[in-house]
Amino acid sequence: MAYVETKAALKRLVAEKVVPGVSFALIDGDRVETGQYGVAAIVPHTEPLRPGMLYDVASLTKVVGTLSVVLQLLATGRLRLTDRVHDYLPEWQDKRVTVRHLLTHTSGITGYIPNRNQLDAPALTHALLHLHVGPTFGRKMVYADVNYIFLGWIVEQILGEPIQAAVQQRVLTPLGMTHSTFTPSDPAACIPTAVTVTRGLVRGEVHDPKGYVLQRRCGSAGLFSTIDDLIRFCQAYCHPETVPAVLPPRYVNQLTNDWTPDGRAGRSLGWALTATQWPQAHRVIWHSGFTGTYLVIDQAAQQAMVFLTNRVHPVAPNEPYLDQRNAVIGTYLAEKSRYANHDFS
Template sequence: MKKEKEFLEKIDDYVNQGVFPGCQFALLEGQHVREFIRGNQEIVPEEKLLVSGKKWDLASVSKVVGTGTAVINLVLSGKLDIDAPFTQYYPDFHDDTLTLRQLLTHTTGINPFIKNRDELDFFGLKAAIDNIEVTADKSCHYTDINFILLGFMLEKVYDRPLDEILKAQVFEKWEMYDTSFGPVLNAVPTSQDVKVGSVHDPKAQVLGRHCGSAGLFAPMGDLVKFVQAYFADEKYLMLQKNFAFGQRPRSLAWDFIQNQWLLHTGYTGTFI
């Protein structure tokens, strides 16, 4: 209780100091869930109080809520081999030396630079990603390209658009009925430069419902259901180990710290 009190006081301090205008979070212990809301959803051009039920741009938390979990389920069920060549499942990629394990643990050696990225349309960006440079450095270097490629792979495996796959394989199964790609209504603003309810991530803006790295929106209630689904299924205990070949530990899709915690963050301030 003391640690919880200190945690809540710290959150209040951050809001009062203007580190962020407001936040919504939940603490789970078994089936017991407590949700908290602090501060405002925006302060420009005027203060607007943050209220329950709003949808959040998950940014890179989309990697685990969507694409990562869909791939993990296929791996744990034996339908995908994490050490098979990635091109076995996604032949459009130009390099047959990479494995699913490397993509899931960010150890591909991919150089994420894309020349003139902001000038490319969907087909130009997809072609650039399919032919992205792969270097010899296989240490852990986090990049969204890995999960964009995993999203493309899922579309090959299921022969369906990624949004339909995630809806059928994750969201509907776990009753996350308000989780989807943008644009959405009733969203929390992310930036003055981005229309409310539209995705903030530049690549997701172009790739839309085919983007495996970002682009999902969800309310707190759906994220609670997501975490509870992980807690309820013992197969996910298999993720509590290091799957990366290298000095930095990574689980499949998730960061892995202190040999115990699975976590992921997003550019918009999201965190599981």
């Protein structure tokens, strides 16, 4: 494989000090190219980026973990898209909000929680369940962690175990993602994220504040993973029929559809949608994480890109990264169309 322009764009992210380092994988069917540029850390001292290191993948937890379990429950009839959140979480009073709204970020749930990051888990849980629904309900996609936190709690009500335990048992283990975990045993094997006033250098613990408070009951963040494990995940997504109990083909094969209530808000179940041109103009799915991670999967072409970095190290949010990330994705989508079904190795 070549992907000269994509790899050059990744190198520029490091050379221009937008991110400390990058680990990546480019997948074309059975062919996979991996690589890394830069360093793992720059504070408290520069540290080499080693193969196999664990990244806090942040919101990739939503699609790799929580969404996968929810799709399993939908496929077996234990959950329905039309089920009301209130029926599972009665403390949530707005009876209009359904599972479909949560999955597609069209719930409109909004509101300010004073001193949110200082609350303990019971207090944060109570506060989240007493947010309100705003004017975007059902008609506009507004990305919000609370949707997947609620989905995690709904899964817990159905299965009787915290969402992160369910993800480990029902997704990570059966897919052979043996290095992925919510509880890294060796912080030194993890890429550090931000340096914060209250926690110091965050390493081996979830960066996301809500995930840090909610721990095993958080379905929106908390997963640590490696390039190799995420390659396995992407390849399984391209062939869900090989793991139907983990990734139900009935749903996974339709994830390029717009699943929002009116079919016009431009969001799938969990995944964001974008377009590519090979073999003809069609949609692909992608998702990012706040820490500087993303996956792009083109199921039709059996191509994917895994991109892992720690753009919040040492300081978040590093907003200039966002435009650069989108440019890299655009470069990849254009370039992969040219390389599809051609052997450049």
